[in-house]
Amino acid sequence: MKFKKAIYWAPRSIGILFVIFFFLSSLDVFTMTSGFLNILIALFMHNISTFTLLIFLIISWKYEIVGTVTFFILGIVYSFALIFTSVRNGFQWYYLAWAIEISGTAFVVGILFYLNKKLNIKSS
Numbered sequence: 001m002k003f004k005k006a007i008y009w010a011p012r013s014i015g016i017l018f019v020i021f022f023f024l025s026s027l028d029v030f031t032m033t034s035g036f037l038n039i040l041i042a043l044f045m046h047n048i049s050t051f052t053l054l055i056f057l058i059i060s061w062k063y064e065i066v067g068t069v070t071f072f073i074l075g076i077v078y079s080f081a082l083i084f085t086s087v088r089n090g091f092q093w094y095y096l097a098w099a100i101e102i103s104g105t106a107f108v109v110g111i112l113f114y115l116n117k118k119l120n121i122k123s124s
Contacts, residue, residue, distance in 0.1 A: 004119070004121050007112065007115055007116060007119065007121055008116060008121045008122070008123055010112045011060075011064075011067060011071075011109045011110075011112035011113045011116065012057075012060075012061060014105065014108065014109050014112070015057045015060070015067070015071075015109050016057070018053070018105055018106070018109065019050060019053055019054050019057060022047075022049065022050040022053065023047060023050050026043060026046035026047050026050065027043075029042040029043050029046055030043075053070075053074070056070040057070075060113060064113045064114070064116040064117035065113075065117055067109065067110065067113035067116075068110050068111075068113040068114040068117060069110075070110075071106045071107070071109040071110035071113065072106070072107065072110040074102075074103075074106040074110075075102075075103040075104075075106035075107040075110065076103075078099070078102045078103045078106065079099060079103045082095050082098060082099050082103075
């Protein structure tokens with residue numbers, strides 16, 4: 001029973017932390033010396049993808065297949081973006097850390113949502 005509860009809550013908890021991580025990384029707009037309105041617009045622009053991911057996470061709460069597909073696509077897209085950046089700018093060692101942090105986490109959440117769907121685990 002504890003295993004099923006952990007499998008149920010793990011992708012949701014990690015997904016929430018993932019969204020918070022993206023939001024926190026957008027707070028660098030406050031270092032801008034622009035006016036309040038420009039900072040507000042920049043904060044909104046930086047967080048469009050965060051809001052989108054949050055919406056998909058909320059939908060995934062009930063429909064695990066949405067979470068599986070969303071997080072796998074996120075992991076694949078980010079991996080290809082890193083590969084493209086490596087080809088264009090040359091490989092840097094920290095790209096591996098980024099891949100593990102972003103793509104790795106997305107793949108883990110996607111796998112956990114898949115296990116929820118496959119094992120038909122419901123909240124209790």
